[in-house]
Amino acid sequence: MDLRVIENLETELSIEVQGEDHTFMNVLKGALLEVDGVTTATYDMNPEQSGGQTDPVVTLKTDGSIDPLDALEAGAAGVKTKADAFAESFESAA
Amino acid sequence: MSDQYDVTFIEQDERSAKFLVRGITPAFANGIRRAMIADVPTLSVDTVRVIENSSVMFDEQIALRLGLIPLTTPDDYRPEETVTLAIDVEGPATAYSGDLVSSDAKVQPAEEHVPIIDLKEGQRLELEADAELGYGKDHAKHQGGVAVGYRHLQRVELGDERGEFAEDDPEIIRGVIEDAGASETSRAAGDGGELVETASFDNDLGNRYPDRNVSVEDVPNAFVFDVETDGSMSVDDLVLSAVESLRTRADELEDAVQL
Numbered sequence: 001m002d003l004r005v006i007e008n009l010e011t012e013l014s015i016e017v018q019g020e021d022h023t024f025m026n027v028l029k030g031a032l033l034e035v036d037g038v039t040t041a042t043y044d045m046n047p048e049q050s051g052g053q054t055d056p057v058v059t060l061k062t063d064g065s066i067d068p069l070d071a072l073e074a075g076a077a078g079v080k081t082k083a084d085a086f087a088e089s090f091e092s093a094a
Numbered sequence: 095m096s097d098q099y100d101v102t103f104i105e106q107d108e109r110s111a112k113f114l115v116r117g118i119t120p121a122f123a124n125g126i127r128r129a130m131i132a133d134v135p136t137l138s139v140d141t142v143r144v145i146e147n148s149s150v151m152f153d154e155q156i157a158l159r160l161g162l163i164p165l166t167t168p169d170d171y172r173p174e175e176t177v178t179l180a181i182d183v184e185g186p187a188t189a190y191s192g193d194l195v196s197s198d199a200k201v202q203p204a205e206e207h208v209p210i211i212d213l214k215e216g217q218r219l220e221l222e223a224d225a226e227l228g229y230g231k232d233h234a235k236h237q238g239g240v241a242v243g244y245r246h247l248q249r250v251e252l253g254d255e256r257g258e259f260a261e262d263d264p265e266i267i268r269g270v271i272e273d274a275g276a277s278e279t280s281r282a283a284g285d286g287g288e289l290v291e292t293a294s295f296d297n298d299l300g301n302r303y304p305d306r307n308v309s310v311e312d313v314p315n316a317f318v319f320d321v322e323t324d325g326s327m328s329v330d331d332l333v334l335s336a337v338e339s340l341r342t343r344a345d346e347l348e349d350a351v352q353l
Contacts, residue, residue, distance in 0.1 A: 001343065001346040001347055001349075001350050002350070003161060003347075011241070011264065017347070020343065021231075022128065023125055023128040023129050023340075023342060024125065024343045024344075026121045026124060027121055027122055027124075027125035028344070028347070029121065030120075030121030030122060031121075060309050061109075065232060069351060072347075072351050073348055073351045074343075074350065076344045076347040076348040076351065077344070077348060079340060079341070079343075079344035080341055080344045080345060080348070082122055082159045083337050083340050083341035083344065084099065084124070084339070084341065085099055086099050086101075086115075086118070086122075086337050087334055087337050087341075088099050088316060089098075089099040089100065089115075089336070090113075090330075090333055090334065090337070091100045091330075091334070092101075093101035093102060093103055093113065094101075094103065094106070094330050
């Protein structure tokens, strides 16, 4: 997974995640909003036909208590925790 | 973050299942649904070498029909790996998916009775086909999940008694309800109540509670998944592979951020 940083400020980060689509980005956005210190998280993605920016760009803002890059890392870790927890509950129920 | 999920199976078969998940966010539920459709790879015929085709269909049409036959997909295949299947049928007969002979015993047509083509006297179909592991987002023939969706769990609360001359309109709901009215004790205990499929009362709450007013509301963060596969893998494998694919991507992102 290749990343391209578009903007990296003290409390704000915009980063392009190449080769991903709504499937992962929306899950990531949901996990980012659950990270302490993150005030805003969103992603933007344009359709193939737009001819412009078609790779998703995730943007997040923090309240200053956490570095935005660390927040992104924590968000990714959050998705992993969710995935593990879900797989575990599903296997025990199946 | 509270990451406690509670999974309850309502129906469970090899190829189709219905299960309730509590404590899941809409974003994660949709991620799993989308991953089941587009991101779990299955084997499908991709390249065909025709030896003889004297049937009424063009080679390309036969190739398309072969592609749409679901093949059982063992989990040790990697993308781009292929397996060869051969078929040789002479008319008068119908060539079925079950006539395909696979080079790998673990890769077989999931359904034996898919007709490929009806052959008349003197017509013959002989060919070799290479199946390839691919993703649903590239071609629908690689979709492992064919009918995958979810709905909110709905909670039914009983209200007052209906008036004697009240309108007799049906109250149609679909999916699975959490029936708080089923027993007074479960309501008092504060737990959800009995899980009932709406099909069991013909999707009309008026049939279940003819004399009571009812209120229906969605239960937050509780979703009932309805998953059906094409036979290339079991429902359990499909769901777990979908979750695994999300996990892999999160892992890649974490690594990429750390660099």
